[in-house]
Each structure stands twice: as C-alpha cells, then as structure tokens.
Amino acid sequence: MSEIILAAPPPAWKRALAKARSNPTTAAGALICLIIIVSAVFAPWLAPYDPTEQDIMNRLQAPGGEFLLGTDQFGRDILSRLMWGGRISLTVSLGAIAAAMVIGGVIGMVSGYIGGRFDLFVMQVMDVLLSFPSLILGLIVVALLGPELVNLVVAIALTAIAPFARVARAPTMALKERAFVEAGRALGFSHVRILFGHILPNILSEVMVMGTLWLATAVRVEASLSFIGLGVKPPTPTWGGMTRDGFENILDAPWLAVFPGIAILLLVLGLNMVGDGLRDATDPKLRNE
C-alpha cells in the first residue's frame, strides 16, 4: 500500500444531499413524498370526514361536489380514507425497512468483517432467502402469522434483509483492510468499537440510499398484500384494500379503484425519484455525469 490514510474518509452524506437537492427530479420526488407524509401524519386534523363513518344516503357519489374524490359503497369519503390509509402504508414500510436495514446491515457487516467460512455460510443462507420471490415469501409469512400490522412489518422486513446484508458486506470487506482500521486495532480497540465506530459511518450512506429505494418496494409490497386481502383488517383504510374494494365495483364506480391506485403510484414514484437522486449523488462512477 503506497498511501497511508489514517483518518476515515469524510462522510459523503452531506455533500450528496446538497447535490441531490439541485436535481429537479429529486426535488419533485421529495415534494410528492412530503405532501403524502404531511397529509397522512395530520390526517386526524386535515381529513374532511371520519374515514370509517358510513353514510348510506351518500353512497357511490361521483368525484366532485361535496365529496372531492367521491364516496365508496358505504358512503365513506374517499379522500379522508386515502389520508388515513397513507398512515398504514408509511408505518408498515418505514418499520419494515428500518428493521431490515438494522438486521441485514449488522449481519452483512459482521459477516464481511469476520470473513472466512463464517462469511461463506452466512452468504449461502442469504442466497437461499433471495431465492424466494419476495411477494410469495411475504404472502406466506403474513398468512401464517395473521394479517396484523406487526406481522406485515415482520414479513416485509424478512424479504429485505438479504439485500441489505449484501450491500453492507462488500464495503466492510474492503474497509477492514484499510489503514485506519488497522490503526484502530493496533490501539487495542475492540471489534465492536471498530465495526460500529469506524466502519459503520463509512458504509452508512450506501445503506441509507438503498433504504430509500427499498422503501418504495416496501410500499408496493404492503399495498400488494392488502390488495390480496392480507393487509391490516377493515374497517381500517389501507390503499391496497381500497383498491381491492374499488376493483369489485369497477363497473359502477371506477374511481374507487383509480384514486387509491394513483396514491400508491405517486408515493412509490416519489420515493424512487428521491432514492435515484441520492444514489446518483453518492455513486462515484456517476459523479462526473
């Protein structure tokens, strides 16, 4: 090794964020996400109607007029249900991705740090997890555990652990050979301190960028499970569940399926736009583009 770097390279996180902000696509994505997050978080105050209150006199009202996005077969206001439904989508996907990021990240870092046969074995297990189609794995886990919010988080997290382990492992393997890690070892730092104090800050941006992109996948999987009927139980509104209910009335009231579908599409799109921008900003290969 010709050059000796004793200090860890500066975290690229801030630089990347500044760069991402100047990209119009990323900014648009962030705006979409922000609107959805605000309307979901403040749904109790912002929603014009109670999302579960039935109003038989006003069932299947077309969009426009008193009910901006119309009403469903029980006379419930679609806009209010969408705002409340966003809470489920966001809670489940944020919870699942946070769990997968922590568990998968730790597995990948430890595996890459220890190396050798242990690493081979762990990666083989991850490969097996990867060989299940994620929707099928999620479907089966939720069906077996029961359709509840916590189980949805568990199921979706389970499908995302292996990719996070992979993304954390590769840079750990490279970093553990670096001089600053060797210096830490020479100073008698514990493995835990080296891993979490010195290696973790260097791989964090990569893992976080992947987290944003996987958040989009998690939203999609949650919506898909709800659409199949394995989401949080009614009458709690979920976007996937609303799409399913609307699909059953598609001939009389197509907007019932269209609006929640657009909501899912917009949130996934917004997250993808933000994730793409962050990835481009942190990817050294693309930095000069």
Add this chain to the structure above:
Amino acid sequence: MIHFIARRLLAAVPTLLAVLTLVFIIVRIVPGDPALVILGDQATPEAAAALRTRLGLDRSLWAQYFSFIGDALQGDFGVSMVTGRSIMAEVGAVLPHTIDLTLAAMVFGVAVGVPVGIWAALHRNGVIDVMARLISLIGLSFPVFVSGIFLLLAFALHWRIFPVIGSANLDDYGDRLHKLILPAIALGLVMAAYITRVTRSAMLQALSEDYIRTARAKGVPWRRVVWVHGLRNASIPIVTVVGLYVGILLGNSVLTEIVFNRPGLGKIIVGALNQRDYTMLQGLMVIYCFLIVVVNLVTDLLYGVLDPRVKSA
C-alpha cells in the same frame, strides 16, 4: 462447456436442499393445528387424531422431514390436505397459464426495454433520453395490480379491444394470445422499465470502449457497431437483470392473475392460504423456488455463451 454446465448443476444442489429445509421449517413453526383448521373447532379429538395420522403429522419431526425431502427430490409433493388430490396434478393443470404469462411478460419487457434503452443511450442527455428516463421511472413505480386495473379500465371496459376475463382455451393459440396481451403488458411493464435503464447504462459503458472506436475506424457501419459490437458487450448486465427479474415476475403473476381473473399458480396459492392447506403451500413454495433455481442456472449458462471468459472463471 459440458464441464461448465456440470459445475453449475452441482452448485445448485445445496441451494435446493437448503430451500427445501427452510420451507419445511417455515410451514412447521406456524401456530395452529392443521387438523383442527381443516375439521373446524367442533371436531372431536378422535376425528382430529385420525386426520393427523392420515396426514402423517403424528410422526416425529425428523421422520416427516426425511420423507418430505425424499419425496420432493422425486418430484412428489404429496396430496393437498384439503382436496386430497395430488399437488403435482393440481399444479400441472394450471402451470401452463402461469408460464405463458411470465414468458409473455418477459418477452414484452425485453422487446420494449432493449431498443428503448439503446435509443436513449444513443441520444444521451437529449430529449429522447430524458423522456425515456422519466417514463421508465414512472413505469417501475407501478404496482402490478394498479397497472392491471388501469389497462383493464382503458382497453377492456372503455374501448373493449381485449376481453375482461382471461381464462383461455389452451388448445386455441389465437385465443390464448389474445387473452394474454393485456395481462402480459401489465406484468411486464416494470420489467420493461428496468431493462430500459440497465440497457441504457450498459450501452453507454460499452460504447465508450476502445474496441468500438477501433470498429468505427475500420469502417464498420454504425448500425452494426451498435447492434453487434455494442449490444453483445452490454448483454451481460441485461441478462442478469432479466434473470433476477423472473423471480419478481413469478411473484407478481399472483396479482396479475387476480386482476385478470386468470387461472394459475396465484389462484392456487391464495386458495391454499385461506384454507391453511399446509401440504399445498409447502409444495407451491418448493415449486416456486425450483423455478427460480432453474432460471438462475439458465442465466449462468447464458453468461457462458455470451462471454467465453466466464467459463474458465
């Protein structure tokens, strides 16, 4: 080449065994007694015990495990706990529908994604490139049931070009294709978007290589440089994505089958979930994973064909 194939085949064996073990464990750790689930809560203890014996659930876990692995390796997944019919027969009856759908979606994804990706790469940062990137970003954000419903509303309910119900007669190829088009587009949309992106970046990479300059300097026509020299070298990442994506297509085919009301593995799996048909679930999971292991194997072999350097690695 034979040596290469043999090595890849051998490498797939431990994965398959591990998958079988994992499936066995997942199905066993589920709370609830399957005998009571099938018979209902009012079942007498004798009836439940008799059913457990018939299903083999009274044997030790090890005995169940080894007979499961042994049978599975012979392609025998037993009978459905609910209907009592052979799982292979039930799956075999609908598998062609799911394979039709998955293959058609894959063809759509490649047929759209590769040319658009190349087109975008050739007009880098121009209007076409920006449009292609934006459209592919939107395309890959579509949950398959949403794109399915939108297509259904537009082309089956509004314009009535395609049928609403997708159950086709397998012997009538015209009918089969006609009923396949909308579901295949719905399912293949995300794949087309991914392939567009990967093709674009792989082509940009390939076209910046020295051998492309050499080929142009020798006077090879530009069209040939792009489609032969460029694409051939960009093909490895494209094949990788296609291979990885088949698993997602198989998973998403469940949703497509629900939206378009097509028969297939998706319908069986949703039915088995509702009825807690453990043996059926076990069999389906193994079949899904088997399909994916096969796809990975084919992908690996294709690498060998596309890039001779892979074989000696």
